Amino acid sequence: MAELFDKKAQDYDDWYQTPKGKLVDKIEKEAIYQYLQPEPGLEILDVGCGTGNLSLELARMGVRVTGIDISQPMLDKARFKAEREGLTVKFVLADARKLPFGDETFDAVVSVTALEFVPDLREALEEAYRVLKPGGRLVVGVIGGNSAWSRYYKEKAVRDPESLFRHAHFPTLEELLAAMPGEGVQGRAVLFVPPDFDFTQVEEALDLEERARQQGRTDGGFLCAVSYKAE
Numbered sequence: 001m002a003e004l005f006d007k008k009a010q011d012y013d014d015w016y017q018t019p020k021g022k023l024v025d026k027i028e029k030e031a032i033y034q035y036l037q038p039e040p041g042l043e044i045l046d047v048g049c050g051t052g053n054l055s056l057e058l059a060r061m062g063v064r065v066t067g068i069d070i071s072q073p074m075l076d077k078a079r080f081k082a083e084r085e086g087l088t089v090k091f092v093l094a095d096a097r098k099l100p101f102g103d104e105t106f107d108a109v110v111s112v113t114a115l116e117f118v119p120d121l122r123e124a125l126e127e128a129y130r131v132l133k134p135g136g137r138l139v140v141g142v143i144g145g146n147s148a149w150s151r152y153y154k155e156k157a158v159r160d161p162e163s164l165f166r167h168a169h170f171p172t173l174e175e176l177l178a179a180m181p182g183e184g185v186q187g188r189a190v191l192f193v194p195p196d197f198d199f200t201q202v203e204e205a206l207d208l209e210e211r212a213r214q215q216g217r218t219d220g221g222f223l224c225a226v227s228y229k230a231e
Contacts, residue, residue, distance in 0.1 A: 012051050012074065019199040024191060025053070027209065028112065028141060028222050031190045035226035036110055036139045038063050045106045047096050047128055048114020052078030052089065059087040066106070068094040069114075096124045101131045108132070112141040113222075116168040122179045129181040135231040138182060141224045144189055145170035149221030152195040173218045173225075182227030188213075189220030 015021040032054070038044065040062025046055045049067030051074050058065045059082065067089060069075050075091045082089045094100050096111070096118055109128040118124045128138055143150055150170035157165040171179070177187050192212035193205045212220065 012077070013053070016053065019202075020195075020197075023193070023199050023202060023205055024222075027191050027193075028224075029054070029057070031188060031222065031224040032110065032112060032139060032141050035137065035186075035224060036108060037137075038108075042107045043105070045099075045101070045109045045128070045131060047099075047109060047111035047124075048117075049078060049091065050074050050114070052081055052091070054110065054112055055089050055091075056082055056085065056087055059089045060085075064088075066090040066092060066101075068092045068096070068099065070095055097127055099127055099131050103130055104133045105131045106133060106136060108137050108139065110139045110141075113143060115140060116142050116170055117164065121169070121171060121176075122181075125179055126181050129227075129229065132182075132229045134229050136229050137226055138180065138229070139224070139226045140176065140180070141222060142176060143168070143170050144191070144220050144223040145172040145175065147189075147191075147219050147221045148194040149191060171223070173223050176223050176225050180225050180227040182229050185225065185227045187223060187225030189218045189223050191221035192217060192219075193221075195221075 016025055038058050038061050043064045044058055046065060046067040049055045049069050052067060055065045055067040067078060072093055075093060079091050109132050115121055115124050132138055153165040157163040173187055173189050177185055193208055197205060
């Protein structure tokens with residue numbers, strides 16, 4: 001699996017420069033931050049940090065960030081970007097299923113669009129929960145199953161034998177919430193704008209998002225959940 005991500009490291013960030021990538025990133029991060037509530041000085045672990053998109057943004061907020069990933073080229077890219085900005089982020093080569101940290105190490109653990117690629121979602125979540133301090137929170141974002149986006153990625157995988165998404169499992173909101181360890185589990189779906197939308201039409205996209213949320217839909221392309229560790 002690591003080799004598949006290694007091949008994508010060089011051009012992975014190109015997505016975030018497109019109108020689609022920018023808006024999707026905005027929608028996803030708003031959902032993540034609603035649950036994560038990052039503050040300066042917090043120790044946060046970013047599981048599956050890739051090239052550091054979220055890790056670097058948290059570091060800019062004054063968070064003390066550690067990012068782990070199974071791909072060394074992804075981490076090299078993330079480290080280069082952090083050094084270029086003068087940001088202090090610790091990047092570690094590691095598997096989400098076996099984190100190289102002691103119990104109760106972090107104030108919060110976050111993972112965004114990474115755990116779709118582990119063989120056992122619950123196993124990875126339990127490991128993330130293990131390194132969480134009492135009173136801490138676990139925040140997870142994944143591509144939503146039974147959504148326009150999961151169908152889009154599945155079709156892409158059929159066309160491209162080297163697609164990362166050939167190895168992905170896309171949980172529904174119900175499945176994600178059931179897998180979350182800890183207390184106070186809650187979650188929501190966002191990203192109702194379909195993949196074939198004209199993402200230059202930002203206001204129209206955000207209006208569509210708001211209407212879907214008001215309708216209480218759970219078939220969004222991005223699912224976000226949070227749970228807490230008892231003190």
